[in-house]
Amino acid sequence: MLHRLSPLALVAALVVATPASAADYAIDTKGAHASINFRVNHLGFSWLTGRFDTFGGTFSYDASAPETSKVSVEIDTNSVNSNHAERDKHLRNEDFLDVSKFPKATFVSKSIEPAGDGKAKIVGDFTLRDVTKEITIDAEFVGAGSDPWGGERAGFKGTTTLALADYGITFDLGPAGKEVYLDLHVEGVKQ
Template identity: 60%
Template sequence: MQTLNPSKLLAVFTLSTGLLLSTQAAQAANYQIDSQGMHAAVQFKIKHLGYSWLNGRFDNFKGNFEYDANKPNASSVEVEIDTTSLNSNHAERDKHLRSADFLNASKYPKAKFVSTSISESGDGIAVKGKLTLNGVTKPLTIEAEKIGEGKDPWGGYRAGFTGTTSFKLADYGITYDLGPASTEVFMTLDIEGVRQ
């Protein structure tokens, strides 16, 4: 039986270790969206009769994302929103928006976005994925930008992004007549993640 001499054994060990470390380094880090500390927000707005903007938010949501600054195209994101937590700062209106006329939150208490591809060009990031809302799943693109990343004061590491998107209510089976100026909803997602 042939045995390796110590110098060859050391070379093999060094090569194996280097390959393992380079593989680990190439993997994107996992981040938990800091919705508990509310360093994140999911907000929406829609025109009211074409005269003004109605603004609101979802108070409860969670999610995570994979991100590597050296390989942003290998990133991914997943966000789940509690539709019963809709808040437009008006209790009666919120009750109506949660009803079967709109979000049908009692039947579909969760909305979900899952990315399918992420591409970076210049200062912008196109996050393509699928949004499930009101029991309907459709493709959706979020135009995003990176705000920053780095160490936090508590020994952790964070990364933050902002993104905007819009969609027709009718695409998700919401056909309640709000008038011709109020058929499209605009959303802003500000997420800060803590590296796990």
């Protein structure tokens, strides 16, 4: 059910070594301050929306050199949640995510291209159903600073679009349902 990811594009855990001025962050899924949401057109009549409830990851960020930033995310595909149990069962089977064979999806950034005004293009490899494709996430810096608990945080939002067929998902959702739109919200806690 996934296609192009945006900071979905964000999945878990390794950050490549970065310059000393870059800070490393863990995506705050424990506090539910991050989300990977999706929508896909259903038969041209409406939008089916959902999210992945279980994922994790890390990112590094240097405000003075954003192009050195890195992102790594891992998604538990079994955690797909469209707020409808029978549909979620179908999304987990071989027509879509095939979670028994492919229990996770991942995103690992390859480059960050600053675009001004806190915006950037995050280019990376997204893997779903054992197929890896390069995708671009349109990202935007939301804010950074001290939190009320003595920590430091940074947050971003992003969007991307994935073509279902690129990942071997050919179930017919009508001519308007060939792509999945991802909407990502990421808040990280400085490590």
